Amino acid sequence: MNFSELPTPALLLEKEKLMANIARMQASADRLGVALRPHLKTMKAAKAAEALMASGAKGITVSTLKEADYFLEHGFKDITYAVGMVPTKLPEAASLMARGADLKIMTDSLEVARVIATEADQSGISYKLLIEIDCGDNRGGLQPESEELLQIAGLIEDSAAHFEGVLTHAGQSYGVDSTSAVEEVAEQERNAVVLAATRLRAAGFTIDTVSLGSTPTGLYAKDLSGVTELRAGVYTVFDMDQQSRGVCVTEEIAMSVLSSVIGHNKAAGKILLDAGGLALSKDRSADRFRPEVGYGQVCDLDGAIIAGLYVTSVSQEHGHVRVRDERDYALFPVGSRLRILPVHACMTAAAYDHLHIVENGFVTGTWDRVNGW
Amino acid sequence: MNFSELPTPALLLEKEKLMANIARMQASADRLGVALRPHLKTMKAAKAAEALMASGAKGITVSTLKEADYFLEHGFKDITYAVGMVPTKLPEAASLMARGADLKIMTDSLEVARVIATEADQSGISYKLLIEIDCGDNRGGLQPESEELLQIAGLIEDSAAHFEGVLTHAGQSYGVDSTSAVEEVAEQERNAVVLAATRLRAAGFTIDTVSLGSTPTGLYAKDLSGVTELRAGVYTVFDMDQQSRGVCVTEEIAMSVLSSVIGHNKAAGKILLDAGGLALSKDRSADRFRPEVGYGQVCDLDGAIIAGLYVTSVSQEHGHVRVRDERDYALFPVGSRLRILPVHACMTAAAYDHLHIVENGFVTGTWDRVNGW
Numbered sequence: 098m099n100f101s102e103l104p105t106p107a108l109l110l111e112k113e114k115l116m117a118n119i120a121r122m123q124a125s126a127d128r129l130g131v132a133l134r135p136h137l138k139t140m141k142a143a144k145a146a147e148a149l150m151a152s153g154a155k156g157i158t159v160s161t162l163k164e165a166d167y168f169l170e171h172g173f174k175d176i177t178y179a180v181g182m183v184p185t186k187l188p189e190a191a192s193l194m195a196r197g198a199d200l201k202i203m204t205d206s207l208e209v210a211r212v213i214a215t216e217a218d219q220s221g222i223s224y225k226l227l228i229e230i231d232c233g234d235n236r237g238g239l240q241p242e243s244e245e246l247l248q249i250a251g252l253i254e255d256s257a258a259h260f261e262g263v264l265t266h267a268g269q270s271y272g273v274d275s276t277s278a279v280e281e282v283a284e285q286e287r288n289a290v291v292l293a294a295t296r297l298r299a300a301g302f303t304i305d306t307v308s309l310g311s312t313p314t315g316l317y318a319k320d321l322s323g324v325t326e327l328r329a330g331v332y333t334v335f336d337m338d339q340q341s342r343g344v345c346v347t348e349e350i351a352m353s354v355l356s357s358v359i360g361h362n363k364a365a366g367k368i369l370l371d372a373g374g375l376a377l378s379k380d381r382s383a384d385r386f387r388p389e390v391g392y393g394q395v396c397d398l399d400g401a402i403i404a405g406l407y408v409t410s411v412s413q414e415h416g417h418v419r420v421r422d423e424r425d426y427a428l429f430p431v432g433s434r435l436r437i438l439p440v441h442a443c444m445t446a447a448a449y450d451h452l453h454i455v456e457n458g459f460v461t462g463t464w465d466r467v468n469g470w
Numbered sequence: 471m472n473f474s475e476l477p478t479p480a481l482l483l484e485k486e487k488l489m490a491n492i493a494r495m496q497a498s499a500d501r502l503g504v505a506l507r508p509h510l511k512t513m514k515a516a517k518a519a520e521a522l523m524a525s526g527a528k529g530i531t532v533s534t535l536k537e538a539d540y541f542l543e544h545g546f547k548d549i550t551y552a553v554g555m556v557p558t559k560l561p562e563a564a565s566l567m568a569r570g571a572d573l574k575i576m577t578d579s580l581e582v583a584r585v586i587a588t589e590a591d592q593s594g595i596s597y598k599l600l601i602e603i604d605c606g607d608n609r610g611g612l613q614p615e616s617e618e619l620l621q622i623a624g625l626i627e628d629s630a631a632h633f634e635g636v637l638t639h640a641g642q643s644y645g646v647d648s649t650s651a652v653e654e655v656a657e658q659e660r661n662a663v664v665l666a667a668t669r670l671r672a673a674g675f676t677i678d679t680v681s682l683g684s685t686p687t688g689l690y691a692k693d694l695s696g697v698t699e700l701r702a703g704v705y706t707v708f709d710m711d712q713q714s715r716g717v718c719v720t721e722e723i724a725m726s727v728l729s730s731v732i733g734h735n736k737a738a739g740k741i742l743l744d745a746g747g748l749a750l751s752k753d754r755s756a757d758r759f760r761p762e763v764g765y766g767q768v769c770d771l772d773g774a775i776i777a778g779l780y781v782t783s784v785s786q787e788h789g790h791v792r793v794r795d796e797r798d799y800a801l802f803p804v805g806s807r808l809r810i811l812p813v814h815a816c817m818t819a820a821a822y823d824h825l826h827i828v829e830n831g832f833v834t835g836t837w838d839r840v841n842g843w
Contacts, residue, residue, distance in 0.1 A: 104558070106843055138786055160787045180787050181732035181742065183805045185477070205733050206804040235738035236788055268785065359554035360578050365608035369554065375820050376843070379752045412641065413511055413816055414533045414553050415609055431579040432556045443786055447748050448820065450842055469823055470479055470749070 100455045101398050101434055105357040106376035108449040109436065110464070111400070112456045114351035115333060116148065122315055122332045123153045129321040134158050134177060134308070136330030139443045142452060143171035144464040145333060156199075158328045162189045167467035169198045177201040177308070179264065179328065181229065181237050184212040191222050201261050201306070205229040205239045210249040214256035225261040226253050227306060232289030233282075234268035241293040250302045262306030263297070265290040266328070270313035274342040274386045283318035286311075291323035313344045336442040337394050338380075341387035347394065347402055352452075353436040354393070354445065356416065361426050368429055370408070370416035372437055377411060378444035392416065393437040400436060408437060471833045473826060474771050474807055478730040479749035481822040482809065483837070484773070485829045487724035488706060489521065494722075495688055495705045496526045502694040507531050507550060507681070509703030512816045515825060516544035517837040518706060529572075531701045535562045540840035542571045550574040550681070552637065552701065554602065554610055557585040564595050574634050574679070578602040578612045583622040587629035598634040599626050600679060605662030606655075607641035614666040623675045635679030636670070638663040639701070643686035647715040647759045656691035659684075664696035686717045709815040710767050711753075714760040720767065720775055725825075726809040727766070727818065729789065734799050741802055743781070743789035745810055750784060751817035765789065766810040773809060781810060 100109055126133035135149045138160035146157055146168060156175030159165045165176050166189075174197055182190070182202040193200050202224060204210055210226065217224050228249050231238030239246050253260040267286035270279055286309045294307045309321075310328035312335075321327070331338075334352040335345040356372035374392075383390040395406035395418055406425070408416040416437070420426065429435060439445035446452070447468055454462040473482055499506035508522045511533035519530055519541060529548030532538045538549050539562075547570055555563070555575040566573050575597060577583055583599065590597050601622050604611030612619050626633040640659035643652055659682045667680045682694075683701035685708075694700070704711075707725040708718040729745035747765075756763040768779035768791055779798070781789040789810070793799065802808060812818035819825070820841055827835040 104562075104843065105556075180744065181804075183730045183732050183744070185730065185805065189477075204804075205735075208804050212805075229733070231735060231737065235735065235740070236785060236790065237733045237735060237742055240737055357556045357558065359556050360602070360610045362578070362604060362608065362610060364604065364613050367608070369610055371553065371556070374753070374817060379754070379817060380747070381752070412609060417609065431554075431577075431581050432558065432585070444747060444752060448842065469821065470477065 098460045099458060100355065100453060100460050103355055103453055103460065105355050105434065106372040107355045108446060108452050109353045109355055109455050110334065110452040111351045112454050112461070114349060118333055118335060118349060118351060119149055119152045122329060125316050126327050129318060129327070131321050131324050132326040134326045134328050135333065136179070136328050137164060137168065139330040139446065140333055141446065141466040141468065142464040143168065146171070146173050155326070161470055162186060162193070163470050164467055165193055165198065165200065169193055169196060175199045177227070179203060181205060182209060182213070184209065187213065187216055190224065191220065194222060201225045201227055203227040203229050203264055205237055207245050207248055210252050213258055214252045217256045217258035221257055224258040226258055227261050227264045227308065230263050230265040230290050230293045232265040232267050232286045234266060236268055238265060241289045241296070246293055246296065247300050250297050254302060260302060262304040262308065263290050263293045264306070264308040267309065267311045267314050270311045271338070271342065271382070276317055276343065279313045279317040280319055283314035286314050287318065287321055287324060294323065312339060313342065316344060331442055334442045337390050337438050337440045338382040341383040341390060347438065350438045352442045352446065353396065353400065353438055355434060355436055358429050358431050358433050358435065360431060363426065366420050368418040368420055368425060370418060370435065371414060373415040374411040374413050375448050377408060377416060377437060377439055378441060378448065379411065380441035380444040383440045390440060393439055396436040396438060398434060398436060472831060473728065473828045473833050476728055476826055476833065478728050478807065479745040480728045481819060481825050482726045482728055482828050483707065483825040484724045485827050485834070487722060491706055491708060491722060491724060492522055492525045495702060498689050499700050500526070502691060502700070504694050504697050505699040507699045507701050508706065509552070509701050510537060510541065512703040512819065513706055514819065514839040514841065515837040516541065519544070519546050528699070534843055535559060535566070536843050537840055538566055538571065538573065542566055542569060548572045550600070552576055554578060555582060555586070557582065560586065560589055563597065564593065567595060574598045574600055576600040576602050576637055578610055580618050580621055583625050586631055587625045590629045590631035594630055597631045599631055600634050600637045600681065601666070603636050603638040603663050603666045605638040605640050605659045607639060609641055611638060614662045614669070619666055619669065620673050623670050627675060633675060635677040635681065636663050636666045637679070637681040640682065640684045640687050643684045644711070644715065644755070649690055649716065652686045652690040653692055656687035659687050660691065660694055660697060667696065685712060686715065689717060704815055707815045710763050710811050710813045711755040714756040714763060720811060723811045725815045725819065726769065726773065726811050728807060728809055731802050731804050731806050731808065733804060736799065739793050741791040741793055741798060743791060743808065744787060746788040747784040747786050748821050750781060750789060750810060750812055751814060751821065752784065753814035753817040756813045763813060766812055769809040769811060771807060771809060
């Protein structure tokens, strides 16, 4: 089937671009001498994990335990759950481990570490724990100089649980738009996690994993000495957010939303699409550097950018495209189809149960995804 | 099960509040002398449609043909699909009608109307067509004074299709925050759709349906003379967006997201939740009148507002709550649970396959939902 015949809205994945993006990050990890543990929170698809493994990835990262369950079911055992663990989720982690998962969990909380240690002692389950480090993102994580770092490691080492190492994520890399600025962030990221590892080793702890990563820092870091693994996810497909920061070019964006023109509102100067806030997401993270992008870049069916045409606003099932001039109504008649490059691929993809794989203009497969919790 | 024991994040629906909200809008429709055709794009749940029908609703409105299919499967036949039809979706509409749906479709396009007329003549299927009117929302719709209005009606009447009437939606009612301003918008909405109906009747067309609606105008319109039916959806559960505009009070918000505290970042002054951009949506529509709301209002487990505590930023699986002062860390320890009142219920609910029904603090049921396309 030609992809343009799919019911709309539909989520398209261009396989050739996906494979090139996968190769690009793997080459970066190889150059930097670290293992690549891709973050599947973007793709959430077993077929994508297969492609990543075939290209050299070692293990996967997930953002929910439901993802962990899905990937385990599909044969992927080496899994890092990179969102803070809470005690109520330990039974689910234990169940995944009982089914064969080599699961790494994470916390930055002394209280949670204490519960994990106790539970490990009581159950005999050797939970593998990473400590989250804040490298300047100001999301989760302990400061690398903090005293709790040593306290948590000590608690875990004294229990039946296993102290695995340290992990950080430079989310602040999404806040800059030059290679040199990303290089600086990458160095902050490395410094923080390596400092934490160094302090722990100096205190006598053994550390297997020193993990960091984001798409920008993974691609532009100059040196990852002291680091064992790199995590990143959105690079697999990229999006307008990454493009707006110069991390990729539009030609590398592998994911798009196929949509139909459902109306012309000439009085309002708008073309209306059937891809709205749900089909595209309401993420506007390209705003910082390219506010004109709005909710997505409009492309023709071949995926070529239509300069100056964006999804300027959305309601639940409507995408509003401000026309450049009257001629756009003739160019894009009601019933015709357009493709939208999403602002934030992870958010957009989450509205879909599957991806339509496009190769040379034809649908060559359907990849299922896992959503929810 | 006490709802607080559910795995997080989870979508909660307080049944008592839902029923009161349903009664409130039904009373408004009754007072105004119009039928209520609730929009199921918010709830997307058959059990919600049952409750609405039991309270006096006549027929339902949907935003996707997948919703139409789901509700038909659950026995709801009288369905208006209130998003612009395109020719490629006609076979799906025909299939729904063949299965017994009394389906009303909509367009504002002469070209689409021409295809519908031709398809009706060729297939003998009597598609029921509404013409969409723009009452100032600047989304879809023809101007009520437009010539195409009469042309479309003429095309349809001359074919095997059935001309059903006119429909409008005052989306601009979300742009104001006073009862008097909503009253004015309601009058614009009524004027536009009634003017369109009057012109069509003067030209000799019979009109069964004169349809309008939005939650604010449905609740605060003073007069709906000339209108046959009212459509609205978000009133069933309300949200912080509606609260920010004074359409409801927080005590009426029936939907919330149960989440766990997964970390404290004291250096950054934040509590981190496991409800982030996916679990809450990235909708920020309360910004206009209450920018402090961010991505949601934080409540305790009883649903009581915690004054000054909001989800200030989100990443995919993290909600960031800026603490008021150091005492919040003790009040909300890691592992404890909080509820979030969503900014925009329609967007938030779309991330979940089901709603947990809460009555008197206990989970008394699970309602399935339909998502996607």
